Amino acid sequence: MNLNNKKIVITGAASGIGHALLAELIQQEGVEVLATDLNPYPGTLPSNVQFLQQDIASAEGVDALFDAALAQMGKIDVFIANAGFAYYEQTQEENWQHIDKIYRCNTFSPIYASHKMARINQGREYGVLITASFMGIYSLPGYSLYSSTKAALLSWADAYRREKQDQGHIMMLCPVATKTHFFDTQAPVPWPSQNAQAVAKAAIHGIRTNKQRIYPSQLSKLTLALNWIFPIVMPIYKWRETQKFFQWLTQKSRD
Numbered sequence: 001m002n003l004n005n006k007k008i009v010i011t012g013a014a015s016g017i018g019h020a021l022l023a024e025l026i027q028q029e030g031v032e033v034l035a036t037d038l039n040p041y042p043g044t045l046p047s048n049v050q051f052l053q054q055d056i057a058s059a060e061g062v063d064a065l066f067d068a069a070l071a072q073m074g075k076i077d078v079f080i081a082n083a084g085f086a087y088y089e090q091t092q093e094e095n096w097q098h099i100d101k102i103y104r105c106n107t108f109s110p111i112y113a114s115h116k117m118a119r120i121n122q123g124r125e126y127g128v129l130i131t132a133s134f135m136g137i138y139s140l141p142g143y144s145l146y147s148s149t150k151a152a153l154l155s156w157a158d159a160y161r162r163e164k165q166d167q168g169h170i171m172m173l174c175p176v177a178t179k180t181h182f183f184d185t186q187a188p189v190p191w192p193s194q195n196a197q198a199v200a201k202a203a204i205h206g207i208r209t210n211k212q213r214i215y216p217s218q219l220s221k222l223t224l225a226l227n228w229i230f231p232i233v234m235p236i237y238k239w240r241e242t243q244k245f246f247q248w249l250t251q252k253s254r255d
Contacts (some may be wrong), residue, residue, distance in 0.1 A: 001127045001169060001207055005030035007073040009065065011056050011109075012083030014039045015132060016078055016180035018174075018199035021080060022049070026205075034069045037083070057105040062113050070120070078127040078207065079117050081110035086146040088187035090116040090249060099145060106149035111156055118168055129207055130157070132172045134220050138234055140190055141245040154213075161212070169210045175199045177218045188244045192219050 008025055012018035014037035022035055024253055033049045035041065039050045049109045052068055055061045056085050081141040087098075110130045116130050135143055136150030157170050177193040206214035215221050227233040 001078065001125065001210060003028040003031060003078070003204070006030075006077040007069070007075050008033045008078045008080065009069045009076050010082060010148040011037070011065070012131070013051070014041050015038050017175065017178055017196045017199050017203075020081060020083040020183075020196035021203055024200045024204045025196075032073050034065075038066055047173040050138070056109050056113075057101070058085060058109075059112060062109055064115065064118070066113075066116055076117065076120065078129065079113055080129045080203075081113050082129075082130075083109065083132060084149075086143060088142045088248075089145075090142070090245075091144065102149055102155060103144055103152075106146070108153050110153060114160070114170065118164060120167055121168065122148060122166065125169075127169045127171065127207055127210075129171045129203060130172060132157075132174050134174050134175065134176045134215070134217070135190075138238070139225075140238065141242045142187065142248070143190075157212075169207075171206055171211055173199070173203050173206065173214045173216070174220070175202075175215075176220050188234050188248055190241060192217060 001065050002024070008031055010022055010025065010033065013022045013035035018037065022033065025031055025033055026049060029049060034052060035045070035049055036052045036056065038053070038055050038056045040053055045051055047140060050072060052065065054065055056065055067077070085102065087102060088203035098147070100247055114128045114130070117126055131148040132153045133147070135147040136154045137149030139151065154172055154174075157172050161170050168246055175194065177190040179189075179195050180200055202214055223233065
């Protein structure tokens with residue numbers, strides 16, 4: 001999609017990948033953006049960007065965001081569902097609320113927003129970019145719930161593209177661990193990692209070219225290829241990440 005003169009909504013815009021994405025978006029010619037986050041925006045914004053502090057982890061929150069965007073801009077050409085969070089933990093007991101909280105934000109909200117985009121854009125081209133994760137393809141210990149929310153998104157998108165009969169583009173962003181506050185849980189950052197600016201630039205390119213899956217890290221693409229040729233690659237990597245996880249648990253128990 002050509003991003004020039006588009007009306008865009010982005011969630012999770014106050015930090016991390018969302019913050020970097022917003023910086024890229026405002027450089028596109030003639031764009032108008034409604035940015036939102038659960039937290040306040042840390043700085044000033046240009047006149048073509050409005051900020052709404054909003055929780056989007058519910059149908060009511062997403063509905064309110066769409067209402068505000070349509071009232072302000074008249075239409076939504078591109079919706080970027082970037083809001084999300086992770087747990088790094090060893091699950092030791094059942095906790096429905098714990099599971100429900102992460103699925104509402106990471107999985108239910110982007111899917112619900114995608115369905116709304118399809119309804120309000122009947123007969124015209126639109127785009128939805130969802131921040132998934134490379135962990136949605138290869139899950140890691142400590143991130144079992146987080147990985148599952150992203151795997152669910154990727155599986156949903158693969159099927160939904162074949163179900164729908166419209167001009168919408170569903171694009172899935174699959175970054176590796178990104179150097180932001182997202183992983184500030186005193187947990188080891190998975191290897192490899194990359195910066196938010198690189199992810200944002202790859203995302204913009206992916207939107208422009210309507211890529212179904214966007215891999216900002218060249219190493220992640222290489223990993224997919226290598227593991228297809230040598231299936232031992234990922235088991236070895238996961239073994240190493242498992243060692244790091246239990247080292248983290250041991251250190252945590254001593255603190």
